[in-house]
Amino acid sequence: MLEKHNVPLKDFLTSERVETADGKFLMIAKDALDCDALISVSKMKTHALERITGAVKNQYGCISGVYKKLGHTQYPNAESFAHMLIELNQKVAPRLYICDGIVAMEGNGPTSGDPVSMGVLLMSTDPIALDTVFCHLVNLDPSYVPTNLYGETLGLGTWHDDRIEIVTADGTISEKELKRKYGNPNFNVDRRKARKKGALDLLEILGVFQSRPYIIEEKCKKCGVCVESCPVEGKAVRFDNGRRNPPVYDYKKCIRCFCCQEMCPHQAIQVKKHRLPWEK
Ligand code: SF4
Ligand code: SF4
Structure with missing residues (x-):
């Protein structure tokens, strides 16, 4: 063209x-x-x-x-x-x-x-x-x-x-x-995350309700693209057992940029919203 x-x-x-x-x-x-x-x-x-x-x-x-x-x-x-x-x-x-x-x-x-x-x-x-x-x-x-x-x-x-x-x-x-x-009123955007700023932001800063990426193990092909794409020095997602298992997250290091979720070629990463204290 x-x-x-x-x-x-x-x-x-x-x-x-x-x-x-x-x-x-x-x-x-x-x-x-x-x-x-x-x-x-x-x-x-x-x-x-x-x-x-x-x-x-x-x-x-x-x-x-x-x-x-x-x-x-x-x-x-x-x-x-x-x-x-x-x-x-x-x-x-x-x-x-x-x-x-x-x-x-x-x-x-x-x-x-x-x-x-x-x-x-x-x-x-x-x-x-x-x-x-x-x-x-x-x-x-x-x-x-x-x-x-x-x-x-x-x-x-x-x-x-x-x-x-x-x-x-x-x-x-x-x-x-x-x-x-x-319009499409049923279009799936995350309405819990899509909210006005307010009191919940303090909880988000404290990490209580912070969104985070997680890997759906059955979908992961262990290709390592997520690890390569993580911009954090020392990597916030990495293999800790060769490539026998999917990579694991270090949520203390993770800056929640969601590059890993965006780059995963196998749709194996999702963003989990608003973690509650008792959730893994
Ligand atoms: S990019 Fe996706 S498929 Fe590849 S290792 Fe990471 S989670 Fe698994
Ligand atoms: S969200 Fe960003 S910082 Fe966190 S593991 Fe994924 S790429 Fe790394």
Whole structure:
């Protein structure tokens, strides 16, 4: 297709160090920084860390391969990671955001969930507005998504419905009409995790209700991809008995970036939510 339209393929392998407002840095693909115009095409999926991955999260693909791990260690929780994503979007500044929700992914996203037909294609110049419409379609409060909240505070876009015009083939419609005509109220996002900030956050900080990855032993092929992808020095997931058994987690070291869950090629890792004190 690219050859037919005489479009050169870019590999995003060469990166440029770009300083961030918090004194850290990102290694961004030069191809993304130097292009005439970037058009971001994402898939509509759930995401263990940020609840959803759509227009905003897609730009993490502009961080060159090996530096993705570094990003997860520099920004180890949903809030700091969301802040970084907003700044990254501002630096690469796509001109248009497209999100393919013709077939979306629900459940254990972004790689091990289940396909679900949504039949929508979303487009906007405002990635926060686009992700907000995504949220409405899957019956998720947009203010529960950290990239939406910080995206508006930091000036990337808006998640407030009175500032978003939703235009469909049938003309402009309200958020309620959107939900009624195109939404899927049964779309499986984790609603326990998708909640407003509050008292439970203290318990989460204390580790009582913290989400964590775990391996479904019957599905594990002992390939070691999760171990390789763990960005923590000394590894928070590793084999402790050669490769005879699946890897084991050291939850004291684990920063909950969920890279292992995302990278496992056999859908053997799930994210367990809100561990209760008596749960293993
Ligand atoms: S990546 Fe998945 S299949 Fe491979 S060792 Fe880890 S849990 Fe098992
Ligand atoms: S074990 Fe998994 S979730 Fe924990 S730090 Fe490593 S890659 Fe991230």
